[in-house]
Amino acid sequence: MTFWRKALGAAAGAALAALGVAAQAQEPLKIGFVYVGPTGDFGWTHEHDLARQAVEKHFGDKVETTFVENVAEGPDAERVIRQMAQSGQKLIFTTSFGFMNPTLKVAKQFPDVKFEHATGFKRDVNVSTYSARFYEGRHVIGLIAGKMTKSNVIGYIASFPIPEVVRGINSAYLAAKSVNPNVQFRVVWVNTWFDPGKEADAAKALIEQGADVIMQHTDSAAPITIAEEKGVLAFGQASDMTKFGPKAHLTAIMDNWAPYYIARTQAVLDGTWESKDTWDGIAPGMVAFAPYNPALPKEVVALAEYARLGISLGKIHPFTGPINKQDGTPWLAAGETAPDGDLLGMNFYVEGIEGVLPK
């Protein structure tokens, strides 16, 4: 599958390149992508690669893209990013948090190359950062989970206790609680982004503890497979994972990077690119959803769609007061919505979630 996709991509790329030479003498813009996982992970990296293909399709012979997959977030990242810059890529997307410091180091040495780093918090004149407001998506699936659970126990497979993940748990919990006051969350920390074995074990453990809906903030489809096997419900992560569990898969929060990648490529072509931080959500389409499972009751779909539209129009904010922190201290007053600063540094559970947040 991966091989054919790549072979086809390479063939198409070669054809486009050949056309480009014939059509115009202008050099195509070379764009590089550095991936943390394999393009065939059906999750995080897969979506970035789909967006890369969308860039190629949109700009045709005006661009030329390349990528390196499976780049570990360690000592090798800097070399790969640097080789990208050195081999003439003028715009480089580094698509994992762990590439932050290596990206900044390389960017200093290549001031005429533009860098785009996903999910980081450090920028430079030629380094932008971007991420998606996944917590908006978590709100929508939290509503569905709250409605669909019969045991009132929702299992949550979490990766690392960073604000991004904590935000997702809080958002999903508040939404589920709003439609089902008896709902409880069980969170398992697996300390990895992608490890099908560990994720499957976590899913099994949660189901044994009575969870009948599984949510995940890890990238493999293993939890969906387990959910299907055990006859419980689940949500896909990053990609549409329906085929791994046609019955279990209710919907998925999908990362749609294509509009952003196309916009940033356009900016470089136009010479208007500048360093900035982008944090987009449902409204511009960076956060999208896989098709709802046909077995979902109509009123649940209506509820989810209402929330999706409301967030998209800015009428609904997943974090609207009154909300207390887990220890009972007030966080947001009635009607108050969370400022971005609080969300970006979120390191606490909201009131009602049991368990201790690992620090």
Next chain:
Amino acid sequence: MLELTRRREASKAMLWLTPVFAVILTIVAGGLLFALLGKDPVEAVRLIFVQPFLDPFSRTELLVKGTPLVLIAIGLSLGFRAGVWNIGAEGQFIMGALVGGAVALAFYEIPGVWLLPLMCFAGMAGGAAWAMIPAILRIRFNANEILVSLMLVYVAELLLSALVSGPLRDPDGFNFPESRMFHDSATLPILISGSRAHIGAAVALGAVIAAYVLLERHLFGFRIKLFGQAPRAARFAGFSEAGLVAACLGLGGALAGLAGVFEASGPVGQLVPALPQGYGFTAIIVAFLGRLNPLGVLLAGAVMALTYIGGETAQISMNLPAAAINVFQGMLLFFLLGIDVLVNYRLRWRRAA
């Protein structure tokens, strides 16, 4: 039915030609694999084995990648010669990085020229201490050091991950599991400006020379070789096996620990959970590819580093899948071991009785 019979004496020339043949066979079989993937095999092999030498930055990266491989493999080869099977260098590498890195972070506010030497010393102590666990268990309880040292790799990985998510975490890092960047005086001096090639490369070269002298000119080297080839004779001669096991594992651990500190304070500049990249395991291949000889290890480390750097180049310019490169590296050990069997054994066809 095929049968293997041991040759009385393996050819000396073949002993040294084996790695060369292994590399050639790998190139041929790898080229075939690349061709099957629809890539130009000649171009792929050229990118992997030649291109890194043509590009100045890649040349310096060979040093970055080769340094930890050679440092660790030197330590391992001493032990392997004596029949002490330290398979857990990866764990000792992590402990070295962890202890040395913790020193760097502890003195974050008080930089000084003394800091780097202290970190290196701490890293070596950390690696050696970790290796002492299998050493003591073998000496005291006759526990298998292969198993113990290997299992301790996973313990070390978890310890690193726990500490960078807790006490050693960057206070301004939004809870991301990594330490802050080391201070300048806790970062290794660079050998070639504009590159990442650090002083560790010179240290690795020193370790090669020291190991050579140790093996060829020192009584300790003689003891290592004797225990490896004739353990009973060594015991009759009154050499202490316990002392040798402790020394081999300790030295291997110290060198792996040093490689760990170099990695953390060199190319990475901080402690991250992804710091260990399998150098401790790849170094086992390097040690055997280099025939457990210090100079051979140096060459083998260079070849191994080449396949890494060249492999990345091939990925970028030819879109070769990462897995194909891994297969390519795996073939190297496969062919080496395969030829080794044929050098030491005669292959005979015998009719089943």
